[in-house]
Amino acid sequence: MPELNRRHFLVTGLAAGAAATVPAGAAHADPDPAAESAQSLASRGLRADPFTLGVASGDPDHRGFVLWTRLAQQPLAEDGLGGMPQRPFPVLWQIYADERCRRLVRSGVVTAAPQWGHSVHVEVDHLEAGRPYWYRFRVGPYLSPVGRALTAPHPRSYGGPLAMAFVSCAQYEHGYFTSYRRLAEEHPDLVLHLGDYTYEYTKNTYTSPGGNVRHHEGPETETLANYRQRHAQYKSDPDLQAAHAAAPWLVVWDDHELDNNWADEVPEKPEVPQPDFLSRREAAFRAYYENMPLRRTSIPRGIDMQLYRRVQWGRTATFHMLDTRQYRDDQGCGDGYRDCPAAVDPARSITGAEQEAWLLDGFRRSRAQWDIIGQQVFFAQRDNNAGPAKITSQDAWDGYVASRRRITQGWIDAEVRNPVVLTGDVHAHWAADLKLDYDDPTGPSVGSELVATSISTGGDGGDSDPAAHPFLEINPHLKFYNNQRGYVLTKIDRDLLTADFKVLPQVREPGAAVHTKATYVIEDRVPGVRQTYLRPVDPALRLRMEMTVEETVRLETERP
Template identity: 85%
Template sequence: MSKLNRRHFLVAGLTAGAAAAIPATSANADPVKDPAAETAQSLASRGLTTDPFTLGVASGDPDHEGFVLWTRLAQQPLAEDGFGGMPQRPFPVLWQIYSDERCRRVVRSGVAVAAHEWGHAIHVEADHLSSDREYWYRFRVGPYISPVGRAKTAPHPLSYGGALSMAFVSCAQYEHGYFTSYRRLAEEHPDLILHLGDYQYEYTKNTYNIPGGNVRNHEGPETVTLANYRQRHAQYKADPDLQAAHAAAPWLVVFDDHEVDNNWADEIPEHAEDQPTFLQRREAAFRAYYENMPLRRTSIPRGIDMQLYRRVRWGRMASFHMLDTRQYRDDQGCGDGYKDCPAAVDPSRSITGAAQEEWLVDGFHKSRAQWDIIGQQVFFAQRDNNAGPAKVTSMDAWDGYVASRQRITQGWIDAKVRNPVVLTGDVHAHWASDLKLNYDDPTGPTVGSELVATSISTGGDGADSDPATHPFLAINPHLKFYNNQRGYVLTKIERDAITADFKVVPHLREPGAEAYTRATFVVEDRVPGVKQTYLRPLDPSVLARRVTVDETVRLETERP
């Protein structure tokens, strides 16, 4: 087994809001006892009496040499104190990476310490692996062995590699339905999964309800404290469909609002009365988010701050610019919602903050990727819901920060980015759209493409409709597709094109629904904009159903 130095894994403890690393050891070296050699009786004497791998495993943030491995020990995932029924002591955990799916050939291994202060979470930054290949991994404490996860390294920075199978998802409200879409996504065996926000929701039960009643309930109160957020993350992570998706491929994650508080902006909560304690809430939410996600040490929170925007390269094929549109934004204008709002066009306002905006545009100028893919949270293209002269748009999306959107769009134009593609979540529906520098001139050039994933479960089953009858598409001719069912987007990224399958599941109130492709769009190399290549025929009963502007707005805003 290979010896490891300090940078091969992360074990964090809290010291004045920063991380304190514990020296690394190999799997069998002193002073850390080999966790695989311990007996159940020995572990029980220290309070570990049952299988602690109840929350599954995950990997994330791959590069051409490795990736992050994650697990969190929890004997009782829903414990109210947020510690998962674990004793107040550290536990060494053996991790192993294999070159084969049957876990016979170990290529990397070591010991990481699950610290009580960090909710017994483990983040292993594995490196010195071969580029552009599959690996499998698992963890062990005494007789307890975790499920096996699959990960993949990126191609070498000078190589394109083969076709990249990438999926992206968002918005998984546990109460609104089973996570069937996660299960079907896992069965697709993608190389990479992007989660674009609203991984979990903060509400207590009977607060955010769907017609017909919620399918299942959140445990605990609305999430405010670290214990609350840890418990809520554990409830989600204990779901077998979500565990399957995490084990299927490495993830790139960014948060949106519900990981903290609905519609929060920088240091401002949704409700003014919550302002006195909001920063403590934000700090707790960020810490729990890091503890429960396969993120690198660069994202360890420091007080109320967390470095989440980052760039992940997949060889020369793609550069993923992962954005944070919550932590640095100006507050939503005109009290939020759909408005004709003067603040929306204020050039001083930003949804990313000046530093992140500069970082993104600088990345465009330095990029040599075939595809520059912006992974972010809220609708990028203009969506005017008023056919008259007034412009009525969502203040919670890029429409509420028009100058910020224009600066970034102009940035990729000036940088001569070969293929800019924006990936989006948040709105609980599938969309596809062309991107413009000037949306008021529909005849003007198309300068990019946007693909929007519907929710995993938020909003319940949803309903199919004829996208041609949606009024938003008539008012905004750059919008090309709409569907209000649940699901995910599965893409195939090649040098000559990105092919995007908009996958949907027909129902979530019972588990086990099969997924199917509702529509397929293609973005061709050096041809900005989306082209539909497949549309599943509608059932005759759906053809007569028209989606209204009011219904779309209601579906996106019917939150407490």
């Protein structure tokens, strides 16, 4: 594939670099006769709208961003090809300075190749810093929906407050994606997706309480065709499309984009012979790239894909996006809650040595007001045993204690001004103070962790007393818990990070309203979280008042 990679993305790069510049106020007609000719050719073989999967943008900097779409006339086709003819299609892309698409700023033509699932990635450059743009695509007579993207502030500028939301865990079968719709209505500047964007299971393998409300198409994902079909099914959801169109995204995967609880080259169940696992990993990575707004630096090469990266939002924030799956050592004592001697082995790592060195170097170089680590699994210690034994999740950072300590010591030594860890995976809202030594609860807090609940995984969940969970008593650095579905919406300025924990009463039916369950703030140079608002438990919505340790462990370890 190296020749295809180079050719396909050379076309993309030339399209971006040679794009037409049009004076402000110009009409929104096609930019030149060549574009018209390309669009005439594009219509051949198309009998239906190919923009069934929506549009997206991602990885912004102060000069531009990535634009994405994927052509699919029949998105759920079993062969994963989306009902597209096996030939390349020229795709016109356009960027506008206004929401009504009247002031064309940039445009160009890029090739959607069948070898890459007719996906399109355009890296746009030379735009103004710190402002919104609107974009769309055209193939023949078909126009895509319009999406909104933003450039980051200039690296020497703070810009205004950053409205950033983060999400994770959207199991299509367990509920509707109403949280994505409500997130889009918040008009954020940036969205972080922290993993489990899709799930790999075939119909009814992974069921939620009360049964699944809709179903996956196709078998468990193992081939490229399977993964393409599954991504297309998720991308066909209108609520997810709305969230993608609302703002640029920064994405990282967790486990279900490939296989539950996988670790580097080891599948979830290594005791079961799986000779095709590395082929499955290659297929999953390729499909992930094809369906995400990622830069060419993330083009997969066989079973490897460069996903950890750094994104700067002016002087306000540096986002360190981590990959805690591709390079980790296998879980030491299985994936569940264990008292595991391997968890404290200093040789074991959840990031791998190269990514760890990259992250520590980023801490040393950072001059941002806020250093935000976007990653997948619980960072703070969560001991479920009140006695002397430590019973912790071996799939989270608790299974890699020395690795966590090296990262934490790294930001302390670098004198990082405000380290904040963002997390998904556990299907509940949490907030925590971070410690260097969790065995000394009186020791200083050295950072903060905010955890987003799931979009839909686990079904409705239930309203719960945020102070009643036994984990909070056993682990005094844990400050907040809620078991409803939703997302976290933050406002980040120079002096304060404000986090609103948004929840929905149910997801088994579409259209639920959203409200703020609690608000926590992190003050500049004051590590740890502080609560400023708490909405009382609604007895009419309460499904379980206090989730026990046993229930939490069961829900987190008995996932198929």
